[in-house]
Amino acid sequence: MRVNWIPIKIIVLLLVLAGLFGFANYRVNSKSIEDIQIKFLGDNNLYLTEEAVNKLLIQNHGSVKNRSKDAIILNDIEEVIEANPMVKNAQVYLSVKGELISEIQLRKPIARIAGVDQFYLDDIGERMPLSKYHSARVPLITGKISGEALKDVYKILEHVNLDEFLRKNIIGIHIEDKGSYILKLRLENFEVRLGGAEDLDHKFKNFIAFYLKATKDKTLNAYAAISLEFDNQVVCTKL
Incomplete structure (x- = not known):
């Protein structure tokens, strides 16, 4: 009776390879x-x-x-x-x-809260402590700080950070009573009264259109405040 050695050789080879692998793995882990x-x-x-x-x-x-x-x-x-x-x-x-x-x-901070407690708001809307190694250049949030207000601030900043113009120009948000927000700009002296955190797409589109036109007309310095609080309107208050 002839013995088929091929399966036996394969099994022996697999056992040898498994042993070598186990030994090598042991040598690596013991280092x-x-x-x-x-x-x-x-x-x-x-x-x-x-x-x-x-x-x-x-x-x-x-x-x-x-x-x-x-x-x-x-x-x-x-x-x-x-x-x-x-x-x-x-x-x-x-x-x-x-x-x-x-x-x-x-974590990535998107705003710095300047209330009784100082902290950052991160990119998922959670509180983040200040770092002793670096101070982030992000918009400063002032005024009536509360949990509900910070939800609105996060929503506003989501829109701001999607637009290069807004991201470069808005450096702060002031929280007033009853869910009303004022935007602070980098270069201009006037304030932007946003109102509530609803209908932000239209409000920001209207503001950008106004800003570009007023820049072209060289009339930006004539205003003390810009209001986006009313439906589909930009209401200006002159100095």
């Missing part, structure tokens, strides 16, 4: 971490530093460098980094060269 890299993703990377992240890791996990790879729990490190109020999300992984790499995306 120590040779270096730590902190990478901030995107251009919004000024509100936290590599030194601060390394200090955070040391405080929670001790020195990570020179520890064996299999002693490191990557999810725990991600959770520690993401617990920092400046961090939006983090991904931590090990490279084949023995590096512990942390890729971090920071």
